[in-house]
Amino acid sequence: MSLGPGPFGPATAPGPSAPTHRPRWLLVLSSVALMYGGMLLIGGLGDLRNPTAGAKLPIARPMAPEEEALTRELIAVNAAIVARHATALRGRAAASTLLALLMLYSAAAALSRDRYGRRATLLAAWLGIAYQLGGLPVVIPIAEDYAATSAPILARMIASDLPALATADAGAAAAGTTGGAPVASSEPPPRPEAVAGFMHTAFLAVPIVTAILGILGSLLMITYFGGRRGRALYGLSPRLPPPGG
Numbered sequence: 001m002s003l004g005p006g007p008f009g010p011a012t013a014p015g016p017s018a019p020t021h022r023p024r025w026l027l028v029l030s031s032v033a034l035m036y037g038g039m040l041l042i043g044g045l046g047d048l049r050n051p052t053a054g055a056k057l058p059i060a061r062p063m064a065p066e067e068e069a070l071t072r073e074l075i076a077v078n079a080a081i082v083a084r085h086a087t088a089l090r091g092r093a094a095a096s097t098l099l100a101l102l103m104l105y106s107a108a109a110a111l112s113r114d115r116y117g118r119r120a121t122l123l124a125a126w127l128g129i130a131y132q133l134g135g136l137p138v139v140i141p142i143a144e145d146y147a148a149t150s151a152p153i154l155a156r157m158i159a160s161d162l163p164a165l166a167t168a169d170a171g172a173a174a175a176g177t178t179g180g181a182p183v184a185s186s187e188p189p190p191r192p193e194a195v196a197g198f199m200h201t202a203f204l205a206v207p208i209v210t211a212i213l214g215i216l217g218s219l220l221m222i223t224y225f226g227g228r229r230g231r232a233l234y235g236l237s238p239r240l241p242p243p244g245g
Contacts, residue, residue, distance in 0.1 A: 017235035018115040025224050026233070030110040032217065033124065037103030040096045047093035051086050070157045077149050081142065088138045099124070099131050110225075118234045121225045128218040132211040139207040147203035154199055 019026075082089065106124040109117035224230055231238060 016115050016118060019113045019117075019233045019235075022111070022113065023229070023233065025229065026110055029221055029224060030107045030121075033103050033121070033221070034107040034111075036217070037100045037107060040100035040103065044093045044096035044100055047089055048097065051082055051089040051093070070153060074150060074153050074157075077153060078146075081145050081149060084145065085138075085142045088142070092135055092138050095131055095134070099127055102127060115234065118225050118230050121221055125218040125221040125225070129215050132214040132218075136207065136211055140204070143203045143207050147200040151197075151199040151203065 102120070102124045106117065106120035109120045111117075114120075228238065
C-alpha cells in the first residue's frame with residue numbers, strides 16, 4: 001500500500017503543493033480528527049498510568065445497605081476484570097496514544113495548510129482502521145468477561161429497585177384517572193434473567209459499534225483526502241486510468 005500522493009497506488013505526478021485555501025470539508029474532517037485524537041490521547045495516557053481507574057465507581061449519594069453492598073460488589077468485580085486484562089489494556093493504551101499523536105499531527109498539518117497534510121491524514125486514517133480492527137480481539141474478550149461477571153449483579157441492582165418503582169406506579173395509577181375511571185396497572189416488571197441477557201448483548205455490542213464508527217470515519221477521511229477533492233486541493237493531477245481501462 002502506497003502512502004504517496006495517492007492512497008491506492010504509486011505517485012504519477014510531482015509531489016504535493018501547499019493548499020491555497022481551506023475548504024469546508026477539510027475544516028470539518030480536521031476538526032473531527034483533532035477532537036478524536038484528543039480523546040484518544042487522554043484515554044490512552046490515563047490507561048497507561050492506571051488501567052484500574054475506570055473500574056472505580058464514585059458513590060455520590062447515601063445508599064441503602066443492600067444497594068451499597070451491591071455497588072461495592074460491582075466495584076470489586078470491575079477491579080478483578082481489569083487486573084486480569086491489565087497487559088492487554090496497557091498495550092491497547094500504548095497503541096491509542098501513538099495513534100492519537102499521529103491524528104493530532106495530521107489535523108494540525110491539514111489546518112495549517114502544510115503540503116504534507118494530506119499524506120499525514122491518509123496515514124492516520126489507514127492506521128485508524130488497523131487500530132479498530134486490531135483492537136477487537138482485545139476489547140471483545142474484556143466485554144464478554146465483564147458481561148458474564150457484572151451483568152447478574154446489575155440485574156440484581158435493578159431488581160432491588162423494582163418494588164419501590166412498582167409501589168410508585170401503583171400510587172400513580174390509583175390517583176390518576178382517564179375519563180373518571182382509575183388507570184389500569186402497568187405491565188409486570190422484567191425478570192432479572194431478561195435484564196442480565198439484555199445487558200450481556202449490550203456490553204458486546206458497544207465495542208463492535210465503536211469499531212464500525214471508527215472505521216467509517218477513517219474511510220470518510222480517505223474518500224475526501226485521497227479522492228478527487230484532496231488531489232486537486234494539494235495540486236496533484238487526477239489518477240490516470242489503468243492501461244486498457
